Amino acid sequence: MSAGTTTVAKTPLSAAARLRKGTWYEQPRWRRLGALLVLAVVMAQVTGEQGVRNDLFYALEQNFKGGAVGVWVGIAVAIWLIREFFNDAVVRSTARVRDRVAGPGQKVREVSGRLAGRRSYRWGALAALLVVLIVLPLTVTTFWQQVLVDQIGVYVMLAIGLNVVIGWAGMLDLGFIAFFAIGAYSSAYWTGGLPVEPPVELNNFLVIPLAVITCLIAGVLLGAPTLRLRGDYLAIVTLGFHEIVYLVAKNYSEFTGGTRGANGLDRFSIDLGFWSYQWKLDPVPYYWLQLGFVVVIIGLFLRLEHSRIGRAWTAIREDEVAAAATGVDTVRFKLLAFAIGASTSGIAGVIYASKQAFVNPEQFVVLFSVLALSYVVFGGMGSVPGVLAGTAVLVWLPQFLRDRVDPQDRYMYLGALLVIMMIYRPQGLWPSRRRQRELKMAEEGVGGADALGAQPGGAQG
Template sequence: MSGGTTTTAAAGKAPLSAAARLRRGAWYQRPRWRRLGALLALAVVMAQVTGEQGVRNDLFHALEQNFTGGGVALWVGAALLVWLIREFRGDAVARAGARLRESTARPAGTVREVSARLLGQRLYRWGALAALLVVLIVLPLTVTTFWQQVLVDQIGVYVLLAIGLNVVIGWAGMLDLGFIAFFAIGAYSSAYWTGGLPVEPPVELNNFLVIPLAVLTCLVAGVLLGAPTLRLRGDYLAIVTLGFHEIVYLVAKNSPELTGGTRGANGLDRFSIDLGFWHYEWALDPVPYYWLQLGFVCVILVLFLRLEHSRIGRAWTAIREDEVAAAATGVDTVRFKLLAFAIGASTSGIAGVIYASKQAFVNPEQFVVLFSVLALAYVVFGGMGSIPGVLVGTAILVWLPQFLRDRVDPQDRYMYLGALLVVMMIYRPQGLWPSRRRQHELKMAEEGVGGADALGARPGGVRG
């Protein structure tokens, strides 16, 4: 009997051990070796990105040069070093980091407490804002002409666009992929009212007088876009806004009798002031345009900050968090969504007039859909719903490709920008400077509380 029992037990253990071996998996499927494979793949990619560029006549020239030189060995060595530290000395590094955090926690807490106390007082808060404004005013006088052009033609323009797009996306929660179309409308409004298009206006106006008309035109365009799309959300709304951009772009490109077509409009008027006893005209110097943009940005920020905490801003927040619940509690979702489209588009009118005056030229290729995607990336990177975050995020992402101009091959500059966006969205999805409400929503989502926007987090706080 005992022999039979032993045989039966051995026979029963054999299938179990086989099943255990199947569940165990191969050695290369274990997390440690998968991390090594990922790091080595990253090293190979970085060796190619930072190595010699390809030539048109030889497709494999760059691969041969980069993988036979010392660059790939350097990157692979760095990857192996990171892997060894992570796998075999990770606990020691974690303990050293914990000791460092403990040693700096008290001074950092003291600094935060003092700064919060000072900024909580109105006098110090206004003093800090005044100091920042002085720095921004003096900034173009301390940089080269190239960076002055970047401040005006790119950072200034995209800051105005991002402030308006933040209303639509960050406050009202509506995805807009065609926002650059309003920028085009503002620029062509400036060209029309200053007599730069084939169609003659009823009266030619100064660019300062064109600004309210361009803003009004963008407001009407925002309403025209919002009215047919009020019942759409998410991906469907994004597709409609993308189609709206293509309509505006193709009309501008294929209507030479109205917009000048692909040739565009040349010789547009620049900003000027004529008081009779004193006359001034903006010329090629970018500094006056920078100060003009800064003045408009300050005025818009004051108005939008008041708007954010008003009844309209609270209604937008309710629509963004749950449109059905907002409608059930009496919020007129139709009206407030139209307001979001219209008010968000208004800043594009100002940006379009300033841009057309500065360039003295408008062409449809200046308003391709890529610029809408970039503006969206700037808002998300800075922090949706946060005005300071949008300003800082836009400035950083516009500055980065220009900073890499003399350091990285032009074909690779935006690769670094894309890598930065990927890392940011993985490790800090709330943005560089998020709003307090957005931070609270993400914290609730990670904890599995309520229906907050998880941005990839699963219920119970488990990340995918």
Template sequence: MSAVQSSTKDVASAASRLRRTAWYQQPRYTRLWAMLALGVLLALVTGEQGTTRDVFYSIEGSLLGPNLWVCLALTVGVWALREFAATPIKGVAGQVKAAVGRPGGALRDRVQGDARLRWGLIGLIGLALVLALVVPSTLPRMWQTVLVDQIAIFALLAIGLNVVIGWAGLLDLGFFAFFAVGAYSTAFWTGRLPIEPPVVLNPFWVIPIAVVTCLVAGLLLGAPTLRLRGDYLAIVTLGFHEIIYLVAKNADGVTGGPQGARLIPDFSFDFAGIQYKWSIDPLPYWYLLVFFIVLVIVLFSRLEHSRVGRAWTAIREDEIAAAANGVDTVRFKLMAFAIGASTSGVAGVIFTSKYGYINPEVFPLLQSILILAYVIFGGMGSIPGVLLGAAALVWLPEALKDYVDPSDRYLYLGALLVIMMIYRPQGIWPSRRRQRELKMAEEGLGDADAMSEPAGGKA
């Protein structure tokens, strides 16, 4: 009997050792290894440049010099700060939240039920809008140009992509193609392409036409992808971008080919005796873009909480279950592609009119990837998040311009994205739904990525 008990204990002990997780396999130290690897990679890509005379010159200069230790100190410092300082900070935040007595989930209801809170929130929004209109006039001309040409334009595009990827859960890697459609629509209707339009219009009046054109392009993209999700949808949208790019480059008699379109007129407004003409000054374009961004935010916020927005949420969570409960998935997926593409029409017209020149090289595939990064970095499904993500990731390379080699600037951007995906995959300002999905995925209760099938397929 004792021999049987001893054997049983040995088996139980061996089983417990198999279940035991080694210290280096714990999540905290797994993240440490990832950060150390990121530090080595940063040292390699930001270190000495290579030479044809010595194949290992760059590796030796990068890994044997002080640059390696600086990069490792940065990445390990981020790891230590996140691992050991996050818990106390969360504890203090929890105590403050409990003291105030306003749980985040009930904040919307409290604002709607309390007139003072509602007017206070309206006041904060109004103050933010005033600052957005006043502060740019105090900035240098270079930063005003960055605000218009990059931050505001990409903010509009990110809001549109958020509809497709954040609300409907449809992974789109070719979204910048709609921007090209809007830009070439401007060139066509202003008479700057080889083919003549029925009537030559001012760029200001091309905006509604470009929006409709992008809506139609969204429908054309959405129609053949109705049965696709995840990786397959990504490949199709990637192909859509390449089709638009190659048509713009090779259709010389339609798009002007590699030479593109030149001398596109500036914006001007003449209606009911009110006249105004935009010039090379970037501030008037900034005010115009702020107007359209605010308009789009208001419209899309109403749309998010409407029947259409709830249908998109159902499709994103589980398309099969949504169809089983009566949601017309075909119609709502087409609406997501079309409505998301509409902001590209506005952005394309304003960008083209300001620059006065476009060619196919203005619309590379990298831009589609960057817009996707802005949405994920800011927080999928959250309008404030995607605005903040676009502003932060556009600002960073420009801020590094005077300190970092141009070929290395986007490496720092990539390192920031890696750190963000390790420690805060939900983004800077995520939607509550996305936070809940990631929490359930950590607990093994769901799939955090609603844009693809879970491992093993749908249950």
């Protein structure tokens, strides 16, 4: 050893330090790889060869021999490699492209700013989008017209209302489809389709406000006894509420028709004396009717989000105790969230019952509540554009795979997409800025990841 050279002994880590550091497989990167590999094996089994009764391991052997597992594992590893090791390169490339077009883009913005204000262009873009949506059903087949009306249109209305409860007020609701059932049966009752005759039979357009009021009352009845509950406990109570509504519709045959349901329900119609029109089997008029209601609902809810009520919901979602300490009436605003969120289900239920001309308890099983919740989370909780986009994508995907994969496996691809999305983009497809900020704060340990009952920093309250 040369003169003047000193050797610093490396101090071994203590047991506590090693515990805090964790082993290599406990790092987030490798945990994500493990989750993707498990997902790949599961997808290979559920989408590969089906099992036989006499050989329990037949499907497992065939999928491993046929290479199905290798294909899915390869896809999972490719996703992991791109996301973990090449994400920075993609971000840098995107930044360079953005910098290159920044100069011309700035000039374009300056010119456009002199021509008109940003608000004018925004309204113009929204008007163009509305025109595209109006023309859309005329450019697709009858099958996709039915999908637009019976699934996308209905679930968009449900997701907008559920976004109020979950995304804005931060209350986990697993029984939201119960309000949809209440709206549908309200339509059946007031149009004379149930065994019990109403005081007066009404047109479906007149039934809509009554169905909305009924759902508002049901939302208050659900919210009143659950105001002190959060997170998992609230989810269990709302799930029980759905089961109550479902079982009443199924077993109270003297009123609801029981398992037979209600047949021959009235469709929407307009009679002005000099002009009349009746909605029939063609799905396009129903699509336009749904689109009109969705536009109105979105306009009202966006105004509501930025009002005093919307700010109170935000405060409750982020920290209910702090909101109450600053004077927010949490009881009142949570009841409003349940009631206002349920109102869109009343409209969706009336339109759905009129379109199908039939309601049955099996149309309102708890699976549909789970699907609606998935659409909201996938699109981005608290973001109205995200909820719309997430609903459209997740409803479109199984139908797109209809003729390409086994019908039993279609929703497996949907589940795989949800898993990957929650691993790499938990904020959703089109998140709100507030939601992105909350997740960033949670990663830094200075805030809750969401407002569904988690305490800041993962603490248990």
